[in-house]
Amino acid sequence: MSPVSNPDVTRAGSGQTPGLDHIAIIMDGNGRWAKARGLPRAAGHERGVEALRRTVEAAGELGIRYLTVFSFSTENWRRPAAEVNALFGLLKSYVHRDLSRLKQEGVRIRVIGQRTGLPDDVAALVEKAEQETALNNEFFLTIAFNYGGREEIARAARRMAEAVQAGTLSADAITEETVGRYLDTASLPDPDLLIRTSGEYRLSNFLLWQSAYSELIFADVLWPDFDRSCLESAIAMYHERERRFGAVLPGAC
Numbered sequence: 001m002s003p004v005s006n007p008d009v010t011r012a013g014s015g016q017t018p019g020l021d022h023i024a025i026i027m028d029g030n031g032r033w034a035k036a037r038g039l040p041r042a043a044g045h046e047r048g049v050e051a052l053r054r055t056v057e058a059a060g061e062l063g064i065r066y067l068t069v070f071s072f073s074t075e076n077w078r079r080p081a082a083e084v085n086a087l088f089g090l091l092k093s094y095v096h097r098d099l100s101r102l103k104q105e106g107v108r109i110r111v112i113g114q115r116t117g118l119p120d121d122v123a124a125l126v127e128k129a130e131q132e133t134a135l136n137n138e139f140f141l142t143i144a145f146n147y148g149g150r151e152e153i154a155r156a157a158r159r160m161a162e163a164v165q166a167g168t169l170s171a172d173a174i175t176e177e178t179v180g181r182y183l184d185t186a187s188l189p190d191p192d193l194l195i196r197t198s199g200e201y202r203l204s205n206f207l208l209w210q211s212a213y214s215e216l217i218f219a220d221v222l223w224p225d226f227d228r229s230c231l232e233s234a235i236a237m238y239h240e241r242e243r244r245f246g247a248v249l250p251g252a253c
């Protein structure tokens with residue numbers, strides 16, 4: 001549980017999962033799921049979108065307000081062009097098919113990551129999804145697409161340097177809070193819980209700044225098989241954890 005006295009690190013929580021507002025997920029294992037069935041990797045990515053739909057719905061029902069998912073990393077450009085194109089196509093079809101429903105359900109969609117370098121049609125659709133849901137505040141779905149934590153921090157540093165040069169920011173006044181405001185996740189709380197599927201034990205450049213005090217759960221399940229019960233187990237494990245944020249809790253020896 002959060003410490004009680006420092007407002008910077010205390011979080012009220014909401015709904016059925018007090019103290020758990022924000023879950024971030026590294027959706028990994030689509031390729032292995034497909035390979036195990038003798039299918040092309042793209043088939044795994046398609047089933048991965050269905051797992052995402054299930055997870056968004058379950059997260060909302062379980063009282064989570066913020067869900068951030070890693071969907072395409074800056075390093076994923078190293079994959080064959082056909083796979084990269086398939087992933088772009090899936091983002092587009094997800095927005096095409098789900099935007100109006102998500103909008104009606106009060107979901108605010110945000111896409112974090114580098115916008116430059118994305119194909120024009122993908123960038124336009126991302127902007128449309130963000131604009132059309134900008135006033136929603138029931139549930140915050142953030143998709144990390146063309147995202148890398150180091151790239152995000154470097155881009156924030158560049159923008160801060162530009163502001164210092166322009167005289168709108170004083171170098172002496174740059175704090176952790178300032179850096180947070182220049183990141184793509186400005187206005188989102190830090191993830192309380194970060195889940196990675198597929199049995200890999202690494203962050204792969206996801207939310208490096210924001211996950212400083214996230215609880216980490218590594219699950220063996222391959223992403224296309226992830227469902228509500230997997231999410232419930234991760235939430236139950238989260239509630240077993242003791243979050244100290246560097247402090248000594250009252251009653252500790």
Ligand code: IPE
Nearest residue numbers: 027028029030031032071072
């Ligand atoms: C996650 O599944 C999706 C992306 C990284 C885009 P992978 O495609 O990485 O699947 P594995 O890790 O090869 O099984």
Ligand code: IPE
Nearest residue numbers: 026027028070071072073204
């Ligand atoms: C991380 O998975 C990126 C996404 C899930 C989008 P990867 O499969 O790309 O990560 P590595 O290569 O195993 O570290």
Ligand code: MG
Nearest residue numbers: 028029030031
């Ligand atoms: Mg992978």
